[in-house]
Amino acid sequence: MLLVLAAPDSKDALQRELAVAFPLAQRELEPGLFACEPASESLPYLAYARQALPLALAVEAASIRAWAELIVDAVAGVLPDQKPWSLHVLPFRAVGEHTRMGARAWHSQGRAGARVSPGPEPAPTVGPNRCRLIRETVTELLAKRRRHLGRHLREQTRAFSADESLVQVLLTSLEHGFLSVAPAPLAYQQRHLVSHLPGGEQPLASDKQAPSRAFTKLVEAEVRLGRKIAGGESCVDLGAAPGSWTYVAVQRGARVTAVDRAELRADLLLHRRVRFQRGDAFRFEPEAPVDWLLCDVIAEAERTAELLLRWLENGWCRHFVVTLKVDDSGSVPLLESLKRELPRHTSELRLLRLSANKKEVCAFGERT
Ligand SMILES: C[S@@+](CC[C@H](N)C(=O)[O-])C[C@H]1O[C@@H](n2cnc3c(N)ncnc32)[C@H](O)[C@@H]1O
Incomplete structure (x- = not known):
């Protein structure tokens, strides 16, 4: 199954696009999270998607250690040897409609010194700490059991190269989520839809000298x-x-x-x-x-x-x-x-x- 996450404020627009791309084979699992059944590896352009998880499976694990074990078992023997790979472990964040604030409100909040982000986003269901701990435990397990894989795990995100694999874990609750393993060159081939940025998220740049926020x-x-x-x-x-x-x-x-x-x-x-x-x-x-x-x-x-x-x-x-x-x-x-x-x-x-x-x-x- 292909999972597609909507961009902020874009749930309904993404649903309209998915209805064209996968007329019979798409359903909403959580607000802003859609499951589709593509007929091939060639995926459509989806303007209102923020991230896609190809070949995703529903998974569950009872603890941080169990999540890490699950990830290591899923990549061992599947990812190409001696090649780079990235691991994104993310909390699922529900996407509604019209949750972001307009530019004027954003600017006036900034003047009042209260601005921390471009808009109030719905709270994630799982804290970022859990995701960080899962990733750290994966690194520890790899160092003990699969050193060749551990050595090629990328620390920094950057645009995919053709030899890079991508593993994504999306936690919908403490014990439930989805696992997507995209061995090279899949992520590169699908880069129009699969982002190299974790969750497809990119914080807005800031520069006070720029003539406008554009x-x-x-x-x-x-x-x-x-x-x-x-x-x-x-x-x-x-x-x-x-x-x-x-x-x-x-x-x-x-x-x-x-x-x-x-x-x-x-x-x-x-x-x-x-x-x-x-x-x-x-x-x-x-x-x-x-x-x-x-x-x-x-x-x-x-x-x-x-x-x-x-x-x-x-x-x-x-x-x-x-x-x-x-x-x-x-x-x-x-x-x-x-x-x-x-x-x-x-x-x-x-x-x-x-x-x-x-x-x-x-x-x-x-x-x-
Ligand atoms: C959103 S603003 C551009 C902001 C700009 N990218 C920046 O970062 O400062 C849109 C601009 O399009 C210009 N514009 C609209 N129609 C135009 C046209 N037919 N020819 C040239 N400029 C046009 C407007 O004058 C306005 O300055």
Whole structure:
């Protein structure tokens, strides 16, 4: 069975997507946790999913030690020898609808000094300590019994390589949960849906110097993709004002052509690696292909989707990060057509609601 976890506030939207992808074979096990029966290993794009657990099994264990034993038994002889693997042990967190707070409330809480996260999330059913202890006990058992596996267990998360395996444990209660063992190269092959981030969660970046909070979207897309804008690369930033995506790009050492009807923040206008062009993002054409198309224009999602396809078809960019302003309930036809069209032009594609997105989905990746 494939388990799919909904992104915050996206349970209903994910259910609509799953109804298209698996019309007869999906059910909700817990709020925001869906079980599906895919017909093959080729999994669909699910924009409102936060994480997926392929080949998952319902399991139970009575103690921390018993959980660790269960995990070690499940990986021994199954994961390829002498190859890296990652272990994510997570508490299940129910996902409701509209649990996050809006940007204004978030900002005013921050001014009052009370902000700790972008929004109140439902409490997990199991504490993070239990998960940490299970992982530590797994490491101890491996050191005694399966040293070759222990040596290749990754401490840090990073984008999957083709030789990396992924083991996920999702605890729905102290004694119950799900175990997913994805031997290499499955996690890499399914990376459009299976995140290298535990639970698919990525805390929002913080930077008080950025012109606006929108910079968190671009930073999160880079982390999820496992590829940052690099020094010397060229970017076109459409709908750039007040300039926080441009700000991120120049911080990375890139050159930016920023296009907007409104002006950028003054320091960015003066930056030697920024060229500002006042005008319509939808009419802009680059003089030569660029490394990155960045696009965060407020416009109908259909128009932005056409713009992205035009850029890809014309070979005007290598990488892209594009915000699509979608209305959750009405977005199904557009997203389904993007799921068909975009893979034809891309070697790397994510179509996801980011933690930093609200009423938006982000398309990002690399052109073929
Ligand atoms: C969400 S803001 C972009 C924020 C920006 N990414 C940042 O991080 O600072 C959307 C921008 O799209 C611009 N915009 C909307 N329609 C546009 C168009 N047709 N051409 C150019 N800019 C447009 C708006 O002026 C606005 O500055």
